[in-house]
């Protein structure tokens with residue numbers, strides 16, 4: 770069970786502007802430092818996205834992130850696996866189009882944990898905006914990205930589509946977004962973004978997060 774109740778998690782999600790996905794930084798051994806820097810800079814949600822971990826390693830990395838989120842009053846997200854989200858006491862589970870169906874994840878998690886969906890076309894975005902059990906969705910990739918090889922870019926047209934629909938559910942643009950491209954994403958209508966490399970590969974992750982967060986909140 771997450772520490773917060775579902776109402777509070779959803780309130781924080783609605784206010785969120787900047788969402789970070791990071792791997793466990795196993796080789797660098799600096800996950801806690803990265804998380805503290807990113808969260809101090811203004812990241813609102815942090816997701817562990819690391820496809821190379823066994824469940825035990827994933828839970829250990831999530832413990833590190835959970836402590837950082839508690840220090841900074843931020844939301845903790847798990848990728849793909851409802852069982853891991855439950856065991857970690859995460860606030861958020863993120864599911865892609867090929868992951869377990871939302872009703873299955875809800876059976877494991879109950880109602881408090883927020884569930885997000887990836888979308889790559891207007892039809893998927895429209896569906897995720899109304900699908901039962903879904904709380905937010907992402908549109909992307911805005912640009913081709915080495916972080917998600919083989920996923921063709923949906924481009925900014927998908928951001929423009931989502932922005933034009935006035936969906937009630939929060940949604941985030943994702944994929945290839947960095948400080949240089951942020952203006953284009955915002956101009957296309959996004960108010961929330963997800964990034965990976967723009968923070969994880971930044972020389973100064975706190976400054977990178979602070980700059981992106983300030984522009985999204987302006």
Ligand SMILES: Cc1ncc(COP(=O)(O)OP(=O)(O)O)c(N)n1
Pocket residue numbers: 788790816818848849863864865866867868885886887907943963
């Ligand atoms: C916040 C957020 N948005 C999108 C994704 C991508 O999910 P998915 O399409 O399932 O791809 P993987 O990340 O699982 O490779 C995400 N993880 N988080």
Ligand SMILES: Cc1nc(C(=O)O)sc1CCOP(=O)(O)O
Pocket residue numbers: 790887888907908909910911914915916917920943944945946963964965966967
């Ligand atoms: C994990 C992921 N999902 C995407 C989607 O479109 O659903 S794009 C993406 C990778 C984003 O990484 P970066 O910020 O380094 O480009």
Ligand SMILES: [Mg+2]
Pocket residue numbers: 848849863864865868
């Ligand atoms: Mg997935």
